[in-house]
Amino acid sequence: MGFGQFLAAPELKLTIVTYRDIFQNSALEVSRFDEKYEELSAIIKLDPNDISKLVIKDGETVTVKSGAEKVVVKAQISGYEEKHEGVAYMVNSPWSNALISDNTHGTGVPSFKNFEVVVQSAKGEKVTGIKEIF
């Protein structure tokens, strides 16, 4: 038993940018309830330095929180050449939409491509299932 187990996993505030992915979109056309769609959707792409700060490894799960909402998704190293510490990428999906505020400041357009979250290791936890998001 190590002392580390009594320490809370570090939290990291990140800005999320959403994007489209042809493979995930094609999986959606087949069925949004298939494993393949979850596998390609429930992910967050992080800068390697942010992965280190979270004390996690590529492929482990993290909790992504925004206000009262949270989802558990898989963390992946983004693979982008440019460093992007503080910014993480999520593919447009029910998992990313779960974290978006409905406050549009009266415009009717939610902030789909630029919102703040808090990320923390969810070691051992499973990815949130699509039907559990609600």
Place this chain on the structure above:
Amino acid sequence: MTDNYYVCPGCALLCDDIEVETEDNKITKMYTACMKGVARMKGCSSPLECTVEQEAADVDASIEKAAAILKDAKNPLIFGHGNSSSEAQKVAIEIAKRTGAYIDDTSSFCQGPIIEAILQEKLKTCTLDDVRDKADVTVFWGADPANSHPRHLSRYSYFPRGKERQRGWEEDRTLITVDIRKSDTSEIAGNSGFFQIPIKGDAEFMNALVDGLSSKVPKTSFNFDKKKILELSNTLKKAKFGVIGVGLGLLYSLEELEPLFALMDKLNSVSNFHIIPMVGQYNMRGFNHNLFEETGYINRVKFDIESGQAKHGAEYSVVEALKERSVDAALVIGSDPLSSLPLPVARYLADIPLIDIDPCQNLTATKANVTIPCALGGVESGGTAVRMDGVEIELKQIVETDKLSDKEVLTRIMEAL
């Protein structure tokens, strides 16, 4: 195209060169479509079942129940439409008029402002055929067609030989991407064609380009290399036929369209530039055209039940109407708002009487009081749709089905009202 070719309803490119082989009323082989198109046209693995209160029902009973929900509601919402034929959309508008409903579509939180500006002739546009035949400079701004519209580059904007562009991408075309990350399309544009800007830096970068085009020193608060901006300004200035494909990355970043109007004005005083919205769903633009024709507005409409007059504004948008709990029932067609809306408003939508019409099982259907399957547009039923550039395209039925088309489902609901 000839009789041997079909139109793909996978996205608003509406590629009209698709060849198929069929067996037992199923598409077994497809040629030329992208992977998204193939997945759409071959059909989903979990078709929607006909249900009332989550129990199996026949079509008559579910249509009757759907009509009863709409009749009982004081302020229903009719939402979706992006994956419906224009014929179905027109019936949906009639239902909204009859029931005094809110009517809106996904353009309300994506390409709406650009389509509105094009229909109001505030932005110069062109067709995708013009792009293929004439465009020598194409800019994708906040757009990644390699993922969202996989055949855009190969059919129209970069790789093909066009009438006035016989040397294709090797010599006759320049591809530019402006984005906050190096997307797959940016990889194709190469380092010289990729302009990486910070989040929310779009308006400032546009202003800097206007300065560059005006022979002024372009400055940005994020210290973008001035030489690179001047080089880009020069490329844009020299274009014989330029196009900007506007993506959601740009639209969500701009608080107002003024910087884009200013850039387009400047570009068209020194060069020749056109805008095409990178519309996602195959007939979202058709809905905007059809509602515009009927009401003068492209989306975000509430009909007065007595006078039939249309009111328009942000407060009638799907997100605001649900957030303010102004809606007391909803009919969703060809869309899955429980997947695509922010969770708090999606939860409210799931709590009110809800009707879902779609070919496939989706999240909205799991919470709906009534589900009605319809034929898959462009495969099991025909109809018309409007491509992302505003060109009307005829979709042919490819295989037979017992299912009603989206237009037939809505017409029967209308009759039952």
